[in-house]
Amino acid sequence: MARLSSKVCLITGAARGIGKAVAAACVREGAAVVATDLNTELGPSAAAEVGASFAELDVRDDAAWRRVVDAVLAEHGRLDAVVNNAGITGFDLSPTGHDPESLELDVWRAVMATNLEGVALGCRHAIRAMRTNDPGGGSIINMGSRSGVVGIPGASAYAASKAAVANHTRSVAIYCAEQGLGICCNVIQPAAIMTPMWEPMLGPPGTPEHDAAVKAIVADCPLGRFGTAEEVAALAVYLASDESAYTTGASFNLDGGTLAGVARPRIELG
Ligand SMILES: NC(=O)c1ccc[n+]([C@@H]2O[C@H](COP(=O)([O-])OP(=O)(O)OC[C@H]3O[C@@H](n4cnc5c(N)ncnc54)[C@H](O)[C@@H]3O)[C@@H](O)[C@H]2O)c1
Secondary structure: OOOOOEEEEOOOOOOHHHHHHHHHHHOOOOOOEEEOOOOOOOHHHHEEEHOEEEOOOOOOOOOHHHHHHHHHHHHHOOOOOEEOOOOOOOOOOOOOOOOOOOOOHHHHHHHHHHHHHHHHHHHHHHHHOOOOOOOOEEEEEEEOOOOOOOOOOOHHHHHHHHHHHHHHHHHHHHHHHHHHHHHEEEEEEEOOOOHHHHHHHHHHHOOHHHHHHHHHHHHHOOOOOOOOOHHHHHHHHHHHHHHHOOOOEEEEEEEHHHHHHOOOOOOOOO
């Protein structure tokens, strides 16, 4: 039996990358999926390709959240899972201003607005909608990052935003438990998942620079490769399903072992 049959899922940042893969996986598991994004060029065709409907949603916009969530409730009568996936590194906005010393306040604020405020708004509107579910309950899945666990000097705003997402996840989880809502909230913390997000950092595919950059990144990963969006989507499906009903406030590292330690010691001990 499909693991998400009769569930209604809303996914942000679903025009490409991880969000699109999550939308596809939720559709495959029988959910009615509303794929959302601010990108109205890619979004509608991406949604159609995976069998989801599309709604324009800039996660920074409180009024847009209200409109889209109300439309989902009007059409489907409930909302079971919200995947707060939309996020930016800020490298598209500016190549500089990402280390703690040369921080540019407008870049910092832009990253926080999407990655942190967008997730906080998503949690608020998810709780509002899920409160009305009958039968009750729901699942909120936030997209954090390995960068929210360790310091990343070259992407300090991004790293700070993802650390805050992880802790907001815990606040939401405990709040929903206190309220007896049956709503779980968890955070997925991927590292190095090959998506278009990496393009500004890796350079054009097929070039020696690209290959060298990929090699340098996977050198620190015990499993020695990039992850795939589908591998993230598989975890999102589990967290959206009833199989994870006893799991809340948890952080899931999806990083090829990167946070567990190094594969081989680089120095001789003793
Ligand atoms: N790819 C990785 O290696 C990796 C690692 C750790 C965490 N993540 C996180 O996973 C999530 C998805 O990453 P991805 O690699 O698929 O990125 P991506 O850049 O390929 O896709 C992100 C999507 O979010 C959308 N988006 C951006 N700002 C938005 C906004 N304000 N409102 C609505 N949509 C918006 C974009 O239009 C795009 O479709 C992000 O939160 C990212 O930080 C990714």
